[in-house]
Amino acid sequence: MPALSVWMVRLSLLHLVTGSGLGALLLASREMPRLAEIGGGLWGFRNVHLETLLVGFMVQLALGVAFWILPRVGGERPRAWQAVAGALLLNAGVLAAAGGGAWEAEAWALAGRSAEATAALLFAVHAWPRVRRLRGA
């Protein structure tokens, strides 16, 4: 597993723990109203739960494994810098979008989503030539 994949998968697991922990608190608070008062109102962090799990965990895990597993071109992963830049933007985007959603800062939410979209585009450009038939397959 290449270093970038290790980083992305581990970050995705951290997002999983964060997002599911928050989700567990949100779920439990529906029958334990005092929990809902944590942090000035737990339900205000619902967007953090969504962003960390859907993008931080699922999308990042998929991209991290794809970077590892997709066929290499001439034994190399060409233009890997695009995948690295994508990983950085994705994580920055999740933080910005989640924070923007939690604190109702629309500019941050917009910036975060834009960063995530750019990350997806960068990764797609990196991965496109690697989606190909293997010799003999």
Add this chain to the structure above:
Amino acid sequence: MAMPKISRVFVLTALVYLALAMVAGILLAGLGTPDAGPGFSGSGSLGSVALLRPAWIHLITVGWLTQLIFGVAIWLFPRPDGHADPGGTDLWLCYGALNAGLLLRVASEAGPALGLSVGLLPLSALLQFVAVLVFVFHVWPRVRRS
């Protein structure tokens, strides 16, 4: 690489949840539409349809997607020390907790719509979170350069 039993169980269970979620989605769409036709009524005996929506979403995201991810990751990630089968007690605990938690959630959320009071959401939340922690603790050392 042969698929270990625990992975097969996770993936097959995920497929079952996918089917359940699709059926739940049809019911949700039908029950929420007053003019959906005979047998489908927005104000039928199943009460507030909105209560079923979070359950439906989590059948897809936890029951199908997350469980599929767990099963495939357990199968494919590098195995430490050449261990042939990663299916230890911790992973079976993870499987049990995740599914018990999710089923409790669905029962607790759908219960009021059926006039029942289940009231086990905090336990459901704890079980699902424990399952996630067990999975992460298992898989973390397997995420390494190879």
